[in-house]
Amino acid sequence: MTDKGNLLEVRGLTKCYKGDVKALDNVSIDVRRGEFVTIIGASGAGKSTLLRCINRLIEPTTGTVAFDGREMTTLGKHDLRLARQRISMIFQHYNLVYRMTAIENVLHGRLGYKSTLAGALGLYSEDEKALAFKVLDQVGLSDFAYTRTDQLSGGQKQRVGIARALVQEPLLMLCDEPIASLDPKSSRTVMERLRWVADELNIACLVNLHQVDFALEFSDRIIGLAKGKKVFEGTPDEVNEEVVHEVYGDIDIEGLPGDRMVPTIVQADVAGGTAGASSTGVA
Numbered sequence: 638m639t640d641k642g643n644l645l646e647v648r649g650l651t652k653c654y655k656g657d658v659k660a661l662d663n664v665s666i667d668v669r670r671g672e673f674v675t676i677i678g679a680s681g682a683g684k685s686t687l688l689r690c691i692n693r694l695i696e697p698t699t700g701t702v703a704f705d706g707r708e709m710t711t712l713g714k715h716d717l718r719l720a721r722q723r724i725s726m727i728f729q730h731y732n733l734v735y736r737m738t739a740i741e742n743v744l745h746g747r748l749g750y751k752s753t754l755a756g757a758l759g760l761y762s763e764d765e766k767a768l769a770f771k772v773l774d775q776v777g778l779s780d781f782a783y784t785r786t787d788q789l790s791g792g793q794k795q796r797v798g799i800a801r802a803l804v805q806e807p808l809l810m811l812c813d814e815p816i817a818s819l820d821p822k823s824s825r826t827v828m829e830r831l832r833w834v835a836d837e838l839n840i841a842c843l844v845n846l847h848q849v850d851f852a853l854e855f856s857d858r859i860i861g862l863a864k865g866k867k868v869f870e871g872t873p874d875e876v877n878e879e880v881v882h883e884v885y886g887d888i889d890i891e892g893l894p895g896d897r898m899v900p901t902i903v904q905a906d907v908a909g910g911t912a913g914a915s916s917t918g919v920a
């Protein structure tokens with residue numbers, strides 16, 4: 638464990654993309670074990686870049702990322718693969734293999750533990766299969782184990798995504814806009830599951846969100862990014878209109894897609910439209 642009981646310690650993280658875009662500028666954050674932390678910020682603030690620099694899907698330009706006592710930025714290929722076993726990820730558009738069933742998609746979460754050959758042949762142990770059924774049950778989808786995922790609603794697809802993340806037995810789940818493509822009812826179901834993951838399984842969740850009202854309701858702590866810089870860090874109680882304006886800058890919040898305003902700042906679908914949303918509203 639790192640200092641202060643932190644699971645994750647990010648220090649001075651900076652990411653410059655080609656073309657001189659400074660997507661992250663000297664960002665430092667901590668996440669404790671089992672903590673639920675959301676990152677809010679306008680489109681382009683650097684939220685996705687921050688998440689992806691933590692597991693090095695994107696290589697940071699400078700800065701350090703200590704995860705579970707290990708420095709991520711200097712790990713070689715083999716050790717990075719081991720470290721990534723304990724960091725799972727869920728995505729706005731689910732990243733499922735739609736011609737496969739829910740349980741097959743969940744088992745894909747074990748691929749990071751397997752040799753390339755065992756993975757390619759789909760060789761999973763009985764323990765792994767039992768775990769896959771258990772986590773599918775934990776997200777309320779045991780009745781859909783053998784359903785092709787293209788037959789599921791948006792909320793159900795995202796819950797398969799959560800189950801696939803859980804089967805990794807992670808310490809940290811990185812959630813990149815997990816509800817941006819969902820209707821409000823499905824969004825709530827997904828957020829409740831994620832909060833349950835943090836509370837009951839002691840898995841830390843670091844969640845990028847556009848929906849500030851959900852961030853206020855579900856988070857232990859909120860981090861605000863604006864133009865790549867951390868401009869706020871505090872509890873939901875500490876978020877006021879001044880903070881929101883600092884995070885969202887000069888953006889006319891009333892004019893944002895979703896058209897909802899502080900303090901019920903819901904910016905549903907700012908980033909992603911409603912592709913994949915459940916038309917029935919059933920999660």
Ligand SMILES: Nc1ncnc2c1ncn2[C@@H]1O[C@H](COP(=O)(O)OP(=O)(O)OP(=O)(O)O)[C@@H](O)[C@H]1O
Nearest residue numbers: 654655658660679680681682683684685686687908
């Ligand atoms: N591969 C890339 N090459 C160049 N610039 C990039 C690249 N990826 C992101 N950017 C830029 O970096 C900045 C931060 O992008 P990022 O996607 O991290 O923001 P975000 O807060 O997640 O936005 P959104 O909410 O719209 O997903 C933006 O200016 C974006 O245009």
